[in-house]
Every structure is written in structure tokens, then in C-alpha cells.
Amino acid sequence: MRQRIRWFVLHGVIRGLASIGMRRGDPQARMIADPAVHADPFPFIEELRSTNRLVRTRVGYLTVDYELVHDVLRSDDFRVTELGANLPKPLRWVHQKTDSGLLHPLEPPPLLSVEPPEHTRYRKLVSSVFTSRAVATLRERLEETAKVLLDDLSDQSGAVDIVERYCSQLPVTVIGDILGVPDEDRQQILTFGEMGAPSLDVGLPWRQYLQVHRGIVGFNVWLAEHLESLRRNPGDDLMSQLIEAADEGGRLNNRELQATAGLVLAAGFETTVNLLGNGIKMLLDHPEQLAMVAARPELWPNAVEEILRLDSPVQMSARLALRDTDVAGTTVRPGELVVLYLAGANRDPAVFENPGRFDIERPNANKHLSFSSGRHFCLGAALARAEGEVGLRSFFDRYPQARLAGAGTRRDTRVLRGWSSLPIALGSDRAAVSS
């Protein structure tokens, strides 16, 4: 019953309002409820671009303008939002009353929903163990993991679902290694992650909300046990170091530690899977670009930036104004929400020439905002870039004749965008041919 009420307050009301708003053409309502926007957001993004730099909606604003998205992300006049933050007072009260204490990525204390001084404290701690040096040493392990996963596909005669067998496995194995997750638990946390992925979306139908809730409960229980077991038997993984650093002088309490560790773990595999799937699909759809990167492998890092730019695994974020703030000539009032369409900013013609074109040689591809900007800039960006590069290069080196064997299906998420399945006929295995 408690979950029903919570769903109604957080999603049901918004769903109802969104379906009315959609009929009236409200852009935010369309973003939440229009299946056509979900299937292909890009025509909608261009429609918004032709309307205004800052588009007014019934509950706030929306922007696809690169400069505005960038500036709001970096502004001290805005803060990150949290679940239920802009609900009307009575609904906020119900939301608080039905809180079961479960950790959710958009409810404090995870990094994504807090600001200084808490944000500085949590982020400093994670950065102290998640250094760029630590990430650089992972490259070799990344190559090995990709090879093992690709070896496993070599006796496959028909089409394989590359998302299930490769794109999802590589990130979870790597982040699992880093964070000391036992091999036998990986499949389980992938399942929790898959169930919980729509937790970043608003206006969920009841059944999907329930599935998200079950995923979050499962993940919470698993994580608490995992941290407890590492505390008893620390390993040489970064999670054990994080626990030690957090415990030292009580820098993070248990709930803060669990939230921080949980976000790094979940963000570590729920996003990169989309980068790999989107990348494989995009390169197979553009054989001339694939041929170019195969002939000139030094182009791989830029190809990954271009894939991130053109089909951003995280499509949007949002910020709440803290005070009256001028944005493109409009005064945004305290508490008003601005939805920042990262995927739209990435296709702004003022920054990217011929923005809809997939061009792995694009000189400024890495100016994309797919990893956000400012204080909340993605903490795993270096790892994600390495995973994208090694993951895609290893796949196409090994299976140069790979081709699509069906249409594939998109994930049922809006903030996150990627493939839930992508059937691929692998063709001949280069390792088998050369041996």
C-alpha cells in the first residue's frame, strides 16, 4: 500500500498531468509521455531548437542550447534536483511520510543529488581512490576482459545478442573487479541494475515503478552485505580502500558510504553498456566510418567521442534555480526547474558543424556534454572512455565481418538511452582464421 501511495505521488500524478499536457502540446509533457519522442527524440529536439533557446513548459523550462546547458551546469545559481523536490507541499509531505529509507540515486546522500559541503566531502573521498593513475592501470585488465568475452562468442553459429553477451558484460566485469564484486554476484547485480535503470525517469507506469522498486531493494540488500563482507575481509580493490578511507576518522557514515559506493558501482555499468551498444550499431550503420577507423586505429579515441556526442547514453539532466537568475533574457525563479537536454546540446549547430552527421574525424567531437560539466562532471569519464575505446576496437578487430541480424530493441528508459538487445551475425573470427 505504501508503495502504491508513493508511486501515485511521484509518478501517477505526473503521468495524469502529462497525458493532458501532451494533448495541449506542452513540451515537457511530450518528453515524458509521447511514445514517438521516446522512440526517436531527435526530431523533437530540433523542434525545441526552432522554438526558443529556453523553452517554457507548464512546470519549468527546457533547453537544447549548448551554451545555456553548459552555463547552467556550471552555475552556482542552480543546484541538482532530488526526487520529489518540486512537488506541491501536500504531495511532498506524503512523499516524506512514505519514505522507506531505501537508497535511491536521486535522493540524498548519493553524489548526484547533493551539493557542497556534502558533495565536496563525498567526491573528495571517491576521487582519492578513483584516481586517473588507478584507471590507467586498468587498461590491461580491460583488454584481457574484452578478449575473454569475445573468445566466448567464437563458437556461436547464429546471431548473438551483443548487448547481453558483450556490451553489458564488459563494464560490469571491469567495475566489479575494481570494486571487489565476486564473479558469482555479477549477473545478479546486472539484473538489479536493469530493473532499476528507469529510476532516473519521471512518470513511470505502476508496473515499471514496482519493477524499479524491487531492483532497488535487491541492490540495497546486496550492497549492504557486500560492504560488510569487505569490511571484515578487505581486498586490494578500490571499494576496500574506499571503506578504509571512509572509516578513518569517521569521514563518512555507513549510509553515506553505501550511497557513494552504490552510485559508483551502478553508474559504472548502467551507462557504458549504452555507449558500447550505440557504438556498435552506429559503426555498422556507417560502413565507411568503420573502414576508416579500421585502417587508422589512432582514430578510435575520437570515434568514441563522436559516438558519445551523437547518441548520448545519458540524454538529459536537470537543475533547480536557487535564486532569481537571468537565463537568455528570462528570469528563472527560485525552485523552478530547468531540464538540460545534453543530447540536444550535443547537436547544436552553433558549436558542431552539420551536427547530425556521424564523422569520426570531427575536430571538436570531444566538446560534447554527455559527461555533464561543472561540479557533477562524470567521475567515471576516463574509465568510460577507455572502456568505449578498448571495447569497440577489440570487437571490430576480432569480428571485422560483423553485421546486424535484426532491428534490435531500445531500452525502456528515457534519461538513459541505449539498446536492450542487438542481434549480430559475427561472421568469421579473425583469431580463429589467423591461428
Ligand code: HEM
Ligand atoms: C559512457 C558512460 C558514462 C556516461 C555517459 C556518464 C554520464 C554521466 C553524467 C551525465 C553525469 C552527471 C549528471 C549531472 O550532471 O546531473 C555523471 C555523473 C557521475 N558518473 Fe558517469 N557516466 C558514464 C560512466 C560512468 C562510470 C564508468 C562511472 C564509474 C566508474 C561513473 C560514475 C559517475 C558518478 C559517481 C557520477 C556523480 C558525480 C557527481 O555528482 O559528482 N560514470 N555521469
